[in-house]
Every structure is written in C-alpha cells, then in structure tokens.
Amino acid sequence: MPLPAGEKETRFEEVDNRGSGRLRADRDQQDGQKYNIILQLGLRSPMTRAICSDERILTLIEDLVQPGIAIYSAKMVEKPPYDDTVCHWHQDDAYYQQTSHSDCRMSIWLPLTDCDETNGCLWTVPGSHKQGLQEWTKRAFGFCNLAFKDGLAQLDGAIPVRIAAGDILLFHALTWHRSLSNQTDHTRRSFIVSYQDAEAIKGNGPQHKILRAA
Numbered sequence: 001m002p003l004p005a006g007e008k009e010t011r012f013e014e015v016d017n018r019g020s021g022r023l024r025a026d027r028d029q030q031d032g033q034k035y036n037i038i039l040q041l042g043l044r045s046p047m048t049r050a051i052c053s054d055e056r057i058l059t060l061i062e063d064l065v066q067p068g069i070a071i072y073s074a075k076m077v078e079k080p081p082y083d084d085t086v087c088h089w090h091q092d093d094a095y096y097q098q099t100s101h102s103d104c105r106m107s108i109w110l111p112l113t114d115c116d117e118t119n120g121c122l123w124t125v126p127g128s129h130k131q132g133l134q135e136w137t138k139r140a141f142g143f144c145n146l147a148f149k150d151g152l153a154q155l156d157g158a159i160p161v162r163i164a165a166g167d168i169l170l171f172h173a174l175t176w177h178r179s180l181s182n183q184t185d186h187t188r189r190s191f192i193v194s195y196q197d198a199e200a201i202k203g204n205g206p207q208h209k210i211l212r213a214a
C-alpha cells in the first residue's frame with residue numbers, strides 16, 4: 001500500500017525519530033541489550049494511536065478481521081546498525097494463543113526505513129498459515145524465541161520481503177516469519193500492529209483496544 005506523496009517524509013519519519021529517542025533511553029536502562037521494543041503504541045501518543053487506527057488500514061483488513069476490529073498489540077521493533085541479533089522463525093499465535101484465541105488475527109508490518117536482506121527485512125513462507133500452529137520451543141538466545149524447533153518446519157518456500165518505508169506487509173498470526181541481522185550502518189525500525197476480532201477475549205494486557213464494535 002504505497003503512501004500518498006509527502007506522508008512518508010512527514011508522518012513516518014517523525015515516528016521514526018521519536019522512536020529513536022525513546023529506544024535510546026530504554027537501551028540505557030536495559031544495560032546494553034541491543035534489540036529494542038517499545039510496546040503499547042496503540043495507547044502512547046496521538047501519532048502512534050493514529051497509525052494503529054488509520055481508516056486505510058482498517059479498510060484493508062475489515063473483510064478478514066471480523067466481527068469488529070480490536071488491537072491485540074502494537075509495538076516498534078528496532079535493529080541497530082551492525083547487529084547480529086536474530087528474530088527466529090516463529091508464528092505470532094504461539095504467543096497470542098497464551099492469552100486468548102481468535103481465528104482472524106493479523107498483523108501489519110510497517111517499516112520506517114526501506115528494508116531488504118542487508119538490514120534485517122522480514123522473511124515469510126507464503127501460505128504457511130494454512131498449516132495451523134506448529135510445535136515450538138522456548139529458545140535461550142535471540143528474539144522471537146517461542147520459535148520452531150530445528151528441522152521441524154519446511155522452509156523451502158521462504159522469501160525475503162523487500163519493502164519500502166511506509167508500505168505495509170499484512171500477514172496472518174499463523175504465518176511463519178523471521179528477521180535476520182542488520183549489516184548496514186543505519187538503524188532498521190518497524191511498526192507492528194496486531195489486530196483481532198472485537199469478540200476475542202482481551203489482548204496483550206492494557207494494549208487491547210476495540211476500534212470497531214462487533
């Protein structure tokens with residue numbers, strides 16, 4: 001979904017810059033941890049709230065996420081320059097089903113900088129959501145650590161998703177995905193909002209927010 005001219009330069013660069021300051025502060029407190037996440041973006045500021053409830057996004061997902069639309073969670077994920085931290089192959093529903101069940105949970109992955117294999121773009125296996133929730137294990141290292149066991153998943157069809165800043169990747173909570181290292185000298189940030197139907201019980205703590213009633 002390309003953005004109208006000028007919106008990328010104003011809205012998304014502002015979110016990127018604000019996120020940068022906030023993440024730097026968090027990193028200091030996290031004693032050197034490099035892979036940073038800001039949670040609860042659906043609640044944090046008028047700017048981030050506006051992205052989560054943007055009518056263009058809701059129109060894109062309304063036939064898939066129903067009845068009604070609620071935010072399950074909304075976060076920003078940062079990969080600093082030359083960072084080897086990996087987000088393992090996983091399905092978001094491994095996390096989400098620990099809270100509640102929804103058949104139609106989906107996420108938007110919205111990069112704030114152009115992304116490809118050099119800076120840790122997302123990789124997915126198209127169609128993998130049709131295979132249901134796979135067995136996972138809790139990994140000690142890396143992120144997205146409720147991850148597939150080695151050798152379990154058939155990953156032959158995996159593709160890197162090369163995507164421009166401000167474009168949207170939409171994927172089901174059962175879609176297999178991961179991200180690798182950032183080998184560039186620029187920080188990679190993504191804005192991720194997960195939506196579910198308005199009747200599913202709760203979301204990720206206070207982040208849960210009904211945007212359209214069932």
Ligand SMILES: O=C(O)CCC(=O)C(=O)O
Pocket residue numbers: 077087092120122144177178179190192
């Ligand atoms: O933005 C990334 O690098 C991947 C994040 C991700 O897949 C997740 O948090 O579930």
